[in-house]
Amino acid sequence: MNPTRILFRRELASYFATPVAYVFIVIFLLLSGAFTFYMGSFYERGQADLQPFFGFHPWLYLFLIPAVAMRLWAEERKSGSIELLLTLPVTMGQAVLGKFLAAWAFVGIALALTFPIWISVNYLGEPDNGVILASYLGSLLMAGAFLAVGSCLSALTRNQVIAFILTVVACFLLLLSGFPLVLDFFRGFGLPQGVIDAISGLSFLTHFNAISKGVLDLRDLFYFALMIGFWLYATTIVIDLKKAD
Amino acid sequence: MQELLSCAAHSARLEILRAARKLAALFPVPPARVATIIETRDLSKRYGDLVAVDGISFSVQPGQVLGFLGPNGAGKSTTMKMLAGFLTPSAGSASICGHDVIDSALAAKRLVGYLPEGAPSYGEMSVRAFLEFVADIRGLGGAARRRQLDDAIGRLSLQGVVQQSIDTLSKGFRRRVGLAQAILHDPKVLILDEPTDGLDPNQKHEVRALIQAMAKDKTIIVSTHILEEVHAVCNRAIIIARGKVLADDTPSALEARSRFHQAVSLTADNAAAVRDVLVRIGDVAAVEIDAQDQRLTAFPRKGKAIFASVVEALRANAIQVREIALEQGRLDEVFRQITTPATEAA
Numbered sequence: 001m002n003p004t005r006i007l008f009r010r011e012l013a014s015y016f017a018t019p020v021a022y023v024f025i026v027i028f029l030l031l032s033g034a035f036t037f038y039m040g041s042f043y044e045r046g047q048a049d050l051q052p053f054f055g056f057h058p059w060l061y062l063f064l065i066p067a068v069a070m071r072l073w074a075e076e077r078k079s080g081s082i083e084l085l086l087t088l089p090v091t092m093g094q095a096v097l098g099k100f101l102a103a104w105a106f107v108g109i110a111l112a113l114t115f116p117i118w119i120s121v122n123y124l125g126e127p128d129n130g131v132i133l134a135s136y137l138g139s140l141l142m143a144g145a146f147l148a149v150g151s152c153l154s155a156l157t158r159n160q161v162i163a164f165i166l167t168v169v170a171c172f173l174l175l176l177s178g179f180p181l182v183l184d185f186f187r188g189f190g191l192p193q194g195v196i197d198a199i200s201g202l203s204f205l206t207h208f209n210a211i212s213k214g215v216l217d218l219r220d221l222f223y224f225a226l227m228i229g230f231w232l233y234a235t236t237i238v239i240d241l242k243k244a245d
Numbered sequence: 246m247q248e249l250l251s252c253a254a255h256s257a258r259l260e261i262l263r264a265a266r267k268l269a270a271l272f273p274v275p276p277a278r279v280a281t282i283i284e285t286r287d288l289s290k291r292y293g294d295l296v297a298v299d300g301i302s303f304s305v306q307p308g309q310v311l312g313f314l315g316p317n318g319a320g321k322s323t324t325m326k327m328l329a330g331f332l333t334p335s336a337g338s339a340s341i342c343g344h345d346v347i348d349s350a351l352a353a354k355r356l357v358g359y360l361p362e363g364a365p366s367y368g369e370m371s372v373r374a375f376l377e378f379v380a381d382i383r384g385l386g387g388a389a390r391r392r393q394l395d396d397a398i399g400r401l402s403l404q405g406v407v408q409q410s411i412d413t414l415s416k417g418f419r420r421r422v423g424l425a426q427a428i429l430h431d432p433k434v435l436i437l438d439e440p441t442d443g444l445d446p447n448q449k450h451e452v453r454a455l456i457q458a459m460a461k462d463k464t465i466i467v468s469t470h471i472l473e474e475v476h477a478v479c480n481r482a483i484i485i486a487r488g489k490v491l492a493d494d495t496p497s498a499l500e501a502r503s504r505f506h507q508a509v510s511l512t513a514d515n516a517a518a519v520r521d522v523l524v525r526i527g528d529v530a531a532v533e534i535d536a537q538d539q540r541l542t543a544f545p546r547k548g549k550a551i552f553a554s555v556v557e558a559l560r561a562n563a564i565q566v567r568e569i570a571l572e573q574g575r576l577d578e579v580f581r582q583i584t585t586p587a588t589e590a591a
Contacts, residue, residue: 007382079367079368087361088379088383089354
């Protein structure tokens with residue numbers, strides 16, 4: 001069997017071997033429900049769509065995904081099991097990918113368990129299920145990008161709290177990089193407009209919003225794929241640099 | 246006539262010699278060579294300004310059990326981590342059965358079973374799940390997988406705990422799980438970083454017995470700072486301090502470097518009087534009396550054996566000894582002697 005698959009299976013099983021998985025899933029479902037019905041005015045808007053549900057995903061992920069990602073490498077380094085893992089006959093790429101995919105699949109399971117809301121909206125009205133499907137896909141891709149950032153930053157330290165905070169901050173900047181809050185900061189350095197535009201194009205939010213409108217633009221998909229690829233590659237470099245200490 | 250015959254015989258002999266030489270040139274005999282299992286050349290590791298391992302070169306032949314000795318922070322673990330493929334050397338090279346640990350890392354890792362310091366593992370997994378995971382990664386399948394798992398679990402007496410999660414195990418059991426993981430794929434090379442650290446005397450004994458049992462068909466490197474362990478399991482010892490190899494010899498040859506080697510120690514009633522007798526023996530270099538237990542030790546001159554003459558002198562002077570022993574040499578003393586100047590110089 002492929003080493004990536006073996007690592008994937010072990011990692012995924014380890015989420016469910018501890019209460020982490022259940023706590024995460026319950027909190028995720030409770031919060032996403034609460035946001036949708038209370039803050040998103042799911043009933044009051046009188047529209048059969050899941051816009052209020054998906055609209056809160058980026059903010060939910062901002063705190064919940066770093067909590068999943070922080071243990072990816074920080075825990076391995078803290079317990080020393082990284083030494084065991086990397087002296088087994090696996091390549092660095094297989095190890096990084098296997099662990100990332102397991103975390104992604106875990107978040108995917110949590111996301112899939114929100115299906116009652118999809119049933120509700122179909123019961124209440126006639127929503128455009130194509131848009132809902134696209135939104136789920138967009139949400140999953142965004143979760144993957146958050147996780148990839150978290151994977152890299154968790155390799156930087158053996159302290160999970162530090163990994164969590166770094167990931168939250170990095171993801172916050174990436175979420176809002178299309179907004180004045182971040183752009184004004186970079187404008188302050190007197191950077192040329194081209195660079196500012198490039199930074200604003202990095203925003204998770206704009207790409208996610210585009211997909212969740214039901215428009216599957218290849219550029220948005222490519223953006224997330226590239227983002228995940230870049231941060232995972234960065235993870236392998238960081239591990240190589242930091243595994244000694 | 247006689248002369249002529251001997252001359253003919255001589256030239257015939259020359260002829261044969263010449264032919265033999267020609268034959269030898271046609272079929273060059275390869276030099277006798279034992280395949281080297283582990284080889285390091287000028288292996289070095291730097292962390293910033295700190296030099297952890299400083300140009301270590303050695304090679305290990307099949308069947309050797311090599312003990313790595315050295316004070317804490319000497320570079321033992323770092324060297325082992327580089328051999329196991331975890332750390333990248335800053336300079337120099339290392340290879341396992343001809344596979345470079347960097348250029349053909351996977352091939353080298355497949356041949357090695359490695360027990361990292363402290364025997365880390367995945368605590369939330371059960372012993373069986375963890376060993377099965379390692380077996381899968383090591384590419385074991387079918388009957389071989391079952392056989393190797395049973396063998397490793399049996400050898401380390403883990404039958405009673407296979408369903409328990411590793412976090413709930415005692416330190417000794419966790420160490421055994423780490424060892425089971427290392428021997429699971431029946432590797433040619435075993436690298437064990439402090440395999441008996443933190444174990445109780447019975448567990449230490451078991452682990453040593455296990456290493457001895459495996460030494461028959463494996464090449465093993467063990468790091469330790471317990472010196473009697475070197476005697477118990479190793480047939481070669483390398484002493485490392487400050488990242489350099491300071492001694493590389495068999496344990497008994499290292500002991501022979503001790504000034505206690507071939508010394509005679511005894512206890513008797515009137516220690517001072519006995520000393521006066523012993524110092525008069527020709528080959529005795531010095532006699533010391535231990536201030537605490539009044540034990541006398543007679544040190545021989547270099548390369549001399551004094552046991553017989555000491556016994557004779559005692560008998561001649563009618564001295565009653567309570568107990569007498571021929572010393573083998575003290576490894577801990579040699580260890581201190583070899584490693585201390587280096588530590589003080591820095």
